[in-house]
Amino acid sequence: MKTKDKIIHAAIELFNLQGEQNVTTNHIAAHLGMSPGNLYYHFRNKEDIIQAIFDRYAEQLNLLFGLDDNSGSESVGGLRTSMRYMEAVVGLMWQFRFIYENLPDILSRDVVMAEKYRQIQEPVYGLMTRHLLGLRAQGILLANDEDLDALLHLMKQVLIFWPAYLHTLTPGGNITKAMVYGVVPRVFFMFRPYMAPEALDELRQLEQYFQDKASQSRVKEGVDA
Amino acid sequence: MKTKDKIIHAAIELFNLQGEQNVTTNHIAAHLGMSPGNLYYHFRNKEDIIQAIFDRYAEQLNLLFGLDDNSGSESVGGLRTSMRYMEAVVGLMWQFRFIYENLPDILSRDVVMAEKYRQIQEPVYGLMTRHLLGLRAQGILLANDEDLDALLHLMKQVLIFWPAYLHTLTPGGNITKAMVYGVVPRVFFMFRPYMAPEALDELRQLEQYFQDKASQSRVKEGVDA
DNA sequence: GTCTATACAACGATAGAC
DNA sequence: GTCTATCGTTGTATAGAC
Known part of the structure; x- marks a missing residue:
């Protein structure tokens, strides 16, 4: 699975579990054992992630x-x-x-x-x-x-x-x-x-x-x- | 009208108009031409204001x-x-x-x-x-x-x-x-x-x-x- | 692609003078 | 009661090495 997909997957899971506003980009990265910097390599910002989920x-x-x-x-x-x-x-x-x-x-x-x-x-x-x-x-x-x-x-x-x-x-x-x-x-x-x-x-x-x-x-x- | 009531009133107005999460304590104070410090003299925090509104x-x-x-x-x-x-x-x-x-x-x-x-x-x-x-x-x-x-x-x-x-x-x-x-x-x-x-x-x-x-x-x- | 380190902004909240 | 000034924290986002 590509990293981008992994991020989307983790984001959905965490958003569902803890509410979108209570989940930061850092949380998502940490959940994946990944650095925040890496996450921002794949997505411009948090909105970008949510938009991908919307798609x-x-x-x-x-x-x-x-x-x-x-x-x-x-x-x-x-x-x-x-x-x-x-x-x-x-x-x-x-x-x-x-x-x-x-x-x-x-x-x-x-x-x-x-x-x-x-x-x-x-x-x-x-x-x-x-x-x-x-x-x-x-x-x-x-x-x-x-x-x-x-x-x-x-x-x-x-x-x-x-x-x-x-x-x-x-x-x-x-x-x-x-x-x-x-x-x-x-x-x-x-x-x-x-x-x-x-x-x-x-x-x-x-x-x-x-x-x-x-x-x-x-x-x-x-x-x- | 007491300052406390004025704050509650302004908070309701701004929350209704711009959404609760988009309104900070500073916004409320600014809207009343009042300092943030003064607002915090009357309310412990933002939740406190919302609770007062709930009451x-x-x-x-x-x-x-x-x-x-x-x-x-x-x-x-x-x-x-x-x-x-x-x-x-x-x-x-x-x-x-x-x-x-x-x-x-x-x-x-x-x-x-x-x-x-x-x-x-x-x-x-x-x-x-x-x-x-x-x-x-x-x-x-x-x-x-x-x-x-x-x-x-x-x-x-x-x-x-x-x-x-x-x-x-x-x-x-x-x-x-x-x-x-x-x-x-x-x-x-x-x-x-x-x-x-x-x-x-x-x-x-x-x-x-x-x-x-x-x-x-x-x-x-x-x-x- | 991934990391570490860090800049930057916003907001909540407090200290202390008046 | 009200002000100014400021601190602390947190979250977003970037720079630059690997």
């Missing part, structure tokens, strides 16, 4: 949501696809939780990153809009345009700030992957009043699936920290 | 939610009371928005404040639980215990992180009071599927009331910054 985040996001394949054949998908999206979100939320935990702070400190963030998120919400419209076309979701939009934005806010919310609830401040999975039933709860009765059964199954996931990761907690 | 916040919260009057005569109230609560929340969110905008950060930096925060919030959510149960008893709200609890926690998260969410949406990062009012229709939207049909009309009136409020403050924007 990784964007990469994974595009990959998981299939935003790269410009094959034009975007599968609308049913509730199974919704589930895949939720898994992607939860995975990213865990992997890059320091971003979610201090979003306003990180964005307000660097205008470039704020712009980058919005450009990363935008296509995802385009995709989600099309996905919800698809669910409605299939008769799974029963809602007018206005309600669909409200649901989308509500979901957006709840998802983005879920790690931050967990952070305020836990005294020590350390959240677990199982806790992150806890957002799924909440999102489903918001959609339930708008689900077609026939689809409720499948939704229940998906909810069960996520509950199992949550307990699985509760067992192997710390392994994939 | 003010708690005071106002207790006042607005009537948590002081231990007369035992807690009026359960209908939707008009819900409205009063919403106004209280929005008002506090605006007045102390820097707290809401960087909650995880502020709490993680100071364990004492984290505990204080939880002790401030707790009775409010007790009150809100009783209020929602009251609405159900009056036939305004139709939901089982589980759904009521889910609604409460969802509302809690949406409200607390509304200013932070707005912060991520606005490029400059400066939010307005009118924008803060925007959370009200979202909260109402979450409850709508569980409202009794007879109550929907009154809900619509309340929504109109808040829309007017929002445009009013849009006009006098900056006056009560």
